[in-house]
Amino acid sequence: MATIFPPDGEEPELPGPAILDPSPLSIPDYRYYWVARFTAVMATIAVVVVIGYQLYDTARTDYGMTIKEASFQLGLLGLVQFVPIALLTPVAGWAADRFERRSVAIFSNMIDFAIAILLGWFTWTDALTLNLLFGLAALHGVARVFSGPAMSAIAPNIVPPAILPRAIAMSSIAWQSASVIGPAAGGLLYAAHPTSVYIFAAALLVISAWTISRVRPVLPPPAEVRRHPLREMVDGLQFVWSKRFLLGTITLDLFAVILSGATAMLPVYARDILHVGSEGLGLLRAAPAVGAAVVALGLAIRPIERNVGVKMLWAVAAFGAGTVAFGLSTNLLLSLALLVLMGAADMFSVFVRGTLIQLNTPDHMRGRVSAASGLAISASNELGEMRAGAMAAAIGPVSAVVVGGAAAIGVTALWSWLFPELRRARTFEARFDSDD
Known part of the structure; x- marks a missing residue:
């Protein structure tokens, strides 16, 4: 449950026809933004899928590990990506609120570009090691932590609030369609020639950096009072903590996915349970995005309006x-x-959570609140992978996935009781006045 969507903000100065047109794609800046998001996600997901497969295969083949031992390495892969995210999230959110946001996004793209080039070289020379894969995965975590808040903070500044729900859904279509194509392309390219997937990713990242540079400058909003950077970083976390409805929404996703995340185990299923190899892994990684893309398309055509919490x-x-x-x-x-x-189920919950965040965050805190939300999402994904890997090492991958899914159902029931505000949410209207 990993998609990060931009929060709402003040209406930007746009030409009259763009404001009246119901499609965000009528706005040139949004078209560039959409393409940048699509190409970057396709590239990074293709690389992440192949890294997971290479790590698992290297552990099994070159290091002679058992299925349980190699599964634990996949858990460690999630952990090493999470550590830089946990450490740098406050910095990344602060940077998105203090610096030109396109530059921050391009910077993160260039980090991923360097990772793709290095992985391509070491794959070509047959010099991959577990330590190298862990190190580059951690560097990818650095890129992700800066990309999320910056990209999330750009979109609300280039579309008016009236069409923001459609922009949210269309941004999700970009994400999810790239999540379909990226893993499938990555698996097929890797099967054809292992190095080709990294050339593919590097080219897409260059396209993404160029298209985001074509968006008009998105300068950080002026603050009435500039305080110490550390104080400003804390403000975003305090804002989320003080809004009970928002806190319940974010933590529901956090704990549900930590417990039910099965993504880390897909290389195990592809290689040793379903016996479908890297091509099959690409299909397995793409399948959730197919369901998510269909739901996102439906929400773009007809967004939900009632009983959103339930x-x-x-x-x-x-x-x-x-x-x-x-x-x-x-x-x-x-x-x-x-x-x-x-x-499909994931996309539905992501849309509700993302829209609530976007429609209730002031522009001057957008980067920091997006970073706080992104930290929860990243924690759920990467720590969920660590949980799955550790549990798989103890009780096997199948039991780890089954127990985790059952626990997620329990968390949902518990959160509906701990945060009755979630059940009572009828619409996307701001509701913080009554739940502080």
Whole structure:
């Protein structure tokens, strides 16, 4: 449950026709932004999928590890990506609020470009080691932590609030369609020639950096009083903590995905359970994005307006139930179908959470609040991978996935009781006045 969406902000100065047009794609800046997001996500996800497969295969082949031992290495892969995210999230949010946001996004793209080039070289020379893969994965975590808040803070400044819900859904289409194409392309390219996937990713990252540079400058909003950078970093976390509804929404995703995350185990399923290799891994990684893209398209055409809180809770519970069923499956087609359903449920809950954040965050805190939300998302993804890897080392990968999915259902029930505000949310209107 990993997609980060931009929060709402003040209406920018746009030509009259763009404001009246119901499509965000009528705004040139948004078109550039959409392409930049699409190409960057496609590149980075293709690389991440292949890194996971290479690490697992290297551990099994070159280091002679058992399935459980190699599964634990996949858990460590999630941990090394999370550490820089945890340490640098406050800095990244502060940077998105203090510096020109396009420059921050381009900087993160160039880090990922360097990673792709290095991985391509070491793959070509057959010099990959576990330590090298862990190190480059950690560097990717650095790129992600700066990219998320900066990209999230750009979009609300280039579309008016009236069409922001459609822009949110269309941004999700960019993310999810890239998440479909990226893993599938990565797996196929890796099977054809291992180095080719990294050339593909490097080219896409250059395109992404160029298109985001074509967006008009997105300067940080003026602050009434500039305080010490550390104080400003803390402000974003305090804002989230003080808003009970927002806190419940973010932490629901955090704990549900920490417990039910099965992504880290996909290389295990591809290689040793379903026996479908790197091509099959690409399909497994792409399947959730197919379901998410379909839901995102539906939401772009007709966004939900009523009973948003209850629908979000049911979507998270459905995600947990799908995880349980996937863990038990030994058939590729059934596994793919379950992953599609999981992606659809995930997209639904992500849309609700993202829209609530966007419509209730002031522009001058947008980067920091996005960073706080991104930290929760990253923690759920990467720590979820660590949880899955550690549990798989103890009880096996199948049991780790099944137990995690069941626990996510329990968390959803618990959060509906601890945060009744979630159940009571009828619309996306601001509701912080009554729940502080």
